[in-house]
Amino acid sequence: MTARPVAGHVLLSTVSSDSHTWNLVYLQLLLEESGFVVTNLGACVPDDLLIDTAARTRPDVLLVSSVNGHGHLDGARLIRRVRADPRTRRLAAVIGGKLGVTGDDRPYVEPLREAGFDLVFPQGADAGELPAQLAALVARGRKQNEARVA
Amino acid sequence: MIRPTGDLAAHVRAAGRLVVQPRMGIGDPARMAAGIRAVARAGVDAVATITVDSYTRVGDAEGARDALRRGALLNGFPLVTHGPAVTAEVAAVADGLPVQVRHGSAAPEQIFRTLIEAGLSASEGGPVSYCLPYGRTPLAESVAHWRDASQQLQEGCEAGGRRAHLETFGGCLLGQLCPPSLLVAMSVLEGLFFVQQGVRSISLSYAQQTDPVQDIEAMAALRRLAGLLLPPGVDWHVVLYGYMGVFPSTAAGAVLLTERSAQVAARGGADRLIVKTAVESLRLPTVAENVAALRGAARTAAVAGVHSRLPDLTQVDCSEVLAEATALVDAVLALSDDVGTALRDAFAVGLLDVPYCLHRDNLGRTRTLIEPGGRLAWADRGGMPLPPAVHRTSIQVASQHLLRMLRHTADEYDHAAVAADRTTGPEGSRTVPAEQDFVLTLTCPDRRAIARDVTGFLAEQQLSIVDSRQFADVTSEQLFMRVQMRGECGVAGVEQLRKEFEPVADRFGMRWQLHDLTVPHRAIIMVSRHGHCLNDLLFRVRSGALPIEVPAVVSNHPDLADMARWHGVPFHHIPVTGDTEPSAEAELTELIELYSADTVVLTRYMRILSPQLCARLEGRLINIRRTLLPGIEGADPYQRAHVRGVKVIGATAHYVTADLGEGPIIEQDFVRADHRHTPEQLATLDHDLQASALARAVKWHAERRVILDGIRTVVFS
Numbered sequence: 047m048t049a050r051p052v053a054g055h056v057l058l059s060t061v062s063s064d065s066h067t068w069n070l071v072y073l074q075l076l077l078e079e080s081g082f083v084v085t086n087l088g089a090c091v092p093d094d095l096l097i098d099t100a101a102r103t104r105p106d107v108l109l110v111s112s113v114n115g116h117g118h119l120d121g122a123r124l125i126r127r128v129r130a131d132p133r134t135r136r137l138a139a140v141i142g143g144k145l146g147v148t149g150d151d152r153p154y155v156e157p158l159r160e161a162g163f164d165l166v167f168p169q170g171a172d173a174g175e176l177p178a179q180l181a182a183l184v185a186r187g188r189k190q191n192e193a194r195v196a
Numbered sequence: 197m198i199r200p201t202g203d204l205a206a207h208v209r210a211a212g213r214l215v216v217q218p219r220m221g222i223g224d225p226a227r228m229a230a231g232i233r234a235v236a237r238a239g240v241d242a243v244a245t246i247t248v249d250s251y252t253r254v255g256d257a258e259g260a261r262d263a264l265r266r267g268a269l270l271n272g273f274p275l276v277t278h279g280p281a282v283t284a285e286v287a288a289v290a291d292g293l294p295v296q297v298r299h300g301s302a303a304p305e306q307i308f309r310t311l312i313e314a315g316l317s318a319s320e321g322g323p324v325s326y327c328l329p330y331g332r333t334p335l336a337e338s339v340a341h342w343r344d345a346s347q348q349l350q351e352g353c354e355a356g357g358r359r360a361h362l363e364t365f366g367g368c369l370l371g372q373l374c375p376p377s378l379l380v381a382m383s384v385l386e387g388l389f390f391v392q393q394g395v396r397s398i399s400l401s402y403a404q405q406t407d408p409v410q411d412i413e414a415m416a417a418l419r420r421l422a423g424l425l426l427p428p429g430v431d432w433h434v435v436l437y438g439y440m441g442v443f444p445s446t447a448a449g450a451v452l453l454t455e456r457s458a459q460v461a462a463r464g465g466a467d468r469l470i471v472k473t474a475v476e477s478l479r480l481p482t483v484a485e486n487v488a489a490l491r492g493a494a495r496t497a498a499v500a501g502v503h504s505r506l507p508d509l510t511q512v513d514c515s516e517v518l519a520e521a522t523a524l525v526d527a528v529l530a531l532s533d534d535v536g537t538a539l540r541d542a543f544a545v546g547l548l549d550v551p552y553c554l555h556r557d558n559l560g561r562t563r564t565l566i567e568p569g570g571r572l573a574w575a576d577r578g579g580m581p582l583p584p585a586v587h588r589t590s591i592q593v594a595s596q597h598l599l600r601m602l603r604h605t606a607d608e609y610d611h612a613a614v615a616a617d618r619t620t621g622p623e624g625s626r627t628v629p630a631e632q633d634f635v636l637t638l639t640c641p642d643r644r645a646i647a648r649d650v651t652g653f654l655a656e657q658q659l660s661i662v663d664s665r666q667f668a669d670v671t672s673e674q675l676f677m678r679v680q681m682r683g684e685c686g687v688a689g690v691e692q693l694r695k696e697f698e699p700v701a702d703r704f705g706m707r708w709q710l711h712d713l714t715v716p717h718r719a720i721i722m723v724s725r726h727g728h729c730l731n732d733l734l735f736r737v738r739s740g741a742l743p744i745e746v747p748a749v750v751s752n753h754p755d756l757a758d759m760a761r762w763h764g765v766p767f768h769h770i771p772v773t774g775d776t777e778p779s780a781e782a783e784l785t786e787l788i789e790l791y792s793a794d795t796v797v798l799t800r801y802m803r804i805l806s807p808q809l810c811a812r813l814e815g816r817l818i819n820i821r822r823t824l825l826p827g828i829e830g831a832d833p834y835q836r837a838h839v840r841g842v843k844v845i846g847a848t849a850h851y852v853t854a855d856l857g858e859g860p861i862i863e864q865d866f867v868r869a870d871h872r873h874t875p876e877q878l879a880t881l882d883h884d885l886q887a888s889a890l891a892r893a894v895k896w897h898a899e900r901r902v903i904l905d906g907i908r909t910v911v912f913s
């Protein structure tokens with residue numbers, strides 16, 4: 047195996063009430079193949095555990111995947127808490143999957159963005175594009191950080 | 197006083213055939229109750245379900261309350277938050293049908309307490325299967341919770357004079373990509389765990405995987421192992437979960453897959469089937485979608501013996517899966533006399549190890565592959581004590597490979613649906629409309645107020661009239677009426693409507709029928725050697741011009757088997773000679789019942805049916821006849837017609853009755869001919885005429901436009 051440059055560190059998680067993990071297993075493989083280092087928190091992740099892990103490991107981006115239909119509720123609550131915590135206030139954050147129970151996630155996109163997600167992918171969005179989109183987010187974040195330091 | 201709902205296991209036993217059950221969970225109590233009522237009235241042997249939402253599953257009462265307060269849609273019924281009184285009210289509409297609570301919680305004490313207080317007694321789960329796939333509760337804690345909760349359920353139900361029932365979820369685990377031997381072993385082990393906690397009524401689950409024959413082998417192994425290990429006195433049955441992994445993305449593909457589930461259930465000897473719906477890959481199903489899926493499953497299962505080429509339990513070789521499952525169970529039980537402790541320790545050392553499971557207490561060293569033929573196999577058995585592999589090697593799975601395996605079944609059925617599109621119509625054509633059409637036909641002595649009372653009844657039932665026809669016969673002073681109506685109460689079932697209509701009918705002395713037009717009319721077609729009418733009918737059915745289903749073609753000759761097959765319809769050859777007539781008719785009767793055929797259509801079937809059979813099929817047996825001048829019928833009719841220079845040839849479609857050669861006429865047609873027509877041309881004219889007259893007659897009959905009036909009919913065409 048040859049070592050590849052690290053594209054970024056992704057904290058991969060689902061929301062507190064969601065037990066689905068095949069989405070997480072798949073997304074982890076997908077991102078690792080694109081050179082990301084992935085921390086996968088598994089099923090039913092309590093908000094506190096997620097925020098503490100983020101504060102401790104300082105990932106480049108938080109990727110939330112939820113398919114049980116509660117994503118729009120849990121996701122909104124979670125990201126408000128992430129934004130309220132000084133340690134994770136600036137963490138780039140993305141959510142996607144199946145966010146409601148009706149099959150149509152469009153009504154949730156704006157509210158979730160307003161609550162604090164940088165990108166919201168409604169049901170039906172192509173996960174294949176995700177590595178490139180996350181890479182762009184990571185690059186933007188790093189630039190902002192450099193600007194702040196300078 | 198809270199009225200307890202029915203005993204699940206007793207209900208399944210009493211049904212004596214496959215019982216179907218939805219995965220239904222709705223946040224709002226009124227809508228949950230409506231769902232249960234619809235299941236109770238679906239007209240199938242069913243068990244009702246309350247599936248609990250995800251907040252309640254993880255013990256987040258606050259989350260559930262908050263969502264309810266904001267009117268947000270939950271993915272299930274928040275049982276604990278609504279509490280026992282509301283739950284009891286909701287379950288009461290099941291009308292004696294058992295109601296099972298399905299939940300997915302590793303700490304189910306509160307859920308069990310609520311259901312006991314609500315008068316319920318059946319639930320689902322297990323210390324492993326409601327832990328590893330469902331969250332991050334440590335396995336040891338889940339075992340402890342489940343030990344207490346199972347005992348509490350047993351004692352609580354007993355105190356209420358009921359029998360606790362628990363179903364293992366061990367036969368499902370993560371829903372997909374788990375080789376059957378581990379599922380069978382987990383299901384049996386969790387069954388033994390329940391028995392150790394004092395539960396005496398259990399069911400053992402197995403979830404359909406990628407290959408139906410492998411599934412039937414697994415179900416055979418499950419039965420064998422359970423029979424060996426469960427102590428006498430335990431009442432147990434087998435429940436199949438319709439495919440639990442990624443579902444086809446087309447409605448047609450999903451319907452095909454759910455049909456396959458019902459066939460596997462029937463052939464694999466399941467007592468109960470948990471049914472998925474056509475929208476599984478997209479969103480939560482509606483009540484109507486659930487009911488449609490239940491009816492479809494019941495119907496498919498009922499004819500699986502004939503319709504499906506799958507082997508049954510006794511015809512498969514289950515030795516491989518049985519050997520693997522036995523090895524796993526033996527190794528686990530050797531760890532401790534206490535099954536809970538043994539399970540916990542088995543995972544710690546990797547004697548049990550679920551592929552692709554992220555839970556911390558699962559070692560995660562095992563991997564699965566799908567063999568070229570479609571069977572699941574071990575790619576890596578980790579530390580599990582399995583007999584040596586035949587050909588399996590360890591593999592590194594890439595994301596696209598994983599996705600392909602996850603989508604294997606979905607893709608297979610999506611593709612099959614595209615291939616079958618020619619026969620089933622465009623995608624989605626088989627999903628159920630939210631509204632249903634009913635048709636009422638009646639005749640009675642003509643009096644005033646009949647139409648008023650009938651329309652009044654329809655308004656009461658919130659049905660709107662789509663089409664209404666009547667005919668008052670002045671000679672007999674009889675009124676004939678046909679009303680087609682539409683409404684949402686469809687889920688309440690046509691049975692219920694019939695019951696409600698009875699008083700109106702009695703008031704006027706009506707002879708009447710009420711039918712659900714959304715249930716396809718099923719007609720068996722019988723034929724001898726002349727295929728023109730058969731081919732024409734089957735073509736019209738396929739092209740959607742004739743709104744019926746043809747479940748089978750029956751013939752006394754093998755000649756037309758290919759034609760039936762080409763149209764995708766099963767062909768049954770029942771030879772008839774003088775002395776085999778009774779047995780041939782018995783066979784035919786069996787087929788009619790097996791396929792739940794509404795009607796039998798004779799398309800140039802050249803044998804005479806017995807008066808008994810004709811009487812039994814009164815008003816359901818249609819024939820097509822040539823109608824030529826007397827003296828021309830007989831051998832070589834077209835030659836004779838040519839010689840005699842006939843000027844018209846005709847065809848008659850009619851009901852067959854026992855005492856008459858020619859029963860009530862449904863439709864007749866004729867064409868003019870003259871001296872120039874050769875015998876062949878006359879034959880062609882005649883065949884076309886017969887085919888079109890018969891097709892009209894069958895269509896009107898199926899649409900309930902024909903009302904029998906003694907030896908004649910009234911047709912509202």
Ligand code: B12
Nearest residue numbers: 065066067068069111115142143147371442443476479480
């Ligand atoms: C397997 C399965 C389960 C297993 C899960 C085991 C496990 N640990 O993972 C079990 C049986 C335990 C289960 C349980 C439940 N399930 Co479930 N389950 C499924 C099923 C059949 C397949 C899911 C799967 O494996 N997908 C494979 C992965 C790779 O695909 P995916 O998750 O869809 O992710 C893809 C995309 O969504 C996208 N994506 C995902 N995340 C993200 C993020 C971003 C940023 C982007 C761009 C893309 C993206 O990329 C992936 C690849 O294409 C689906 C239905 C289906 N899809 O056919 C239902 C389904 C997801 N479950 C559902 C529900 C409701 C439940 C339950 C509540 C029980 C119930 N009422 O039926 C519980 C959940 C309990 C809880 N606490 O959450 C619903 C969700 C309803 C909704 N959202 O409208 C579904 C849709 C079924 C249904 N129609 O009712 N389930």
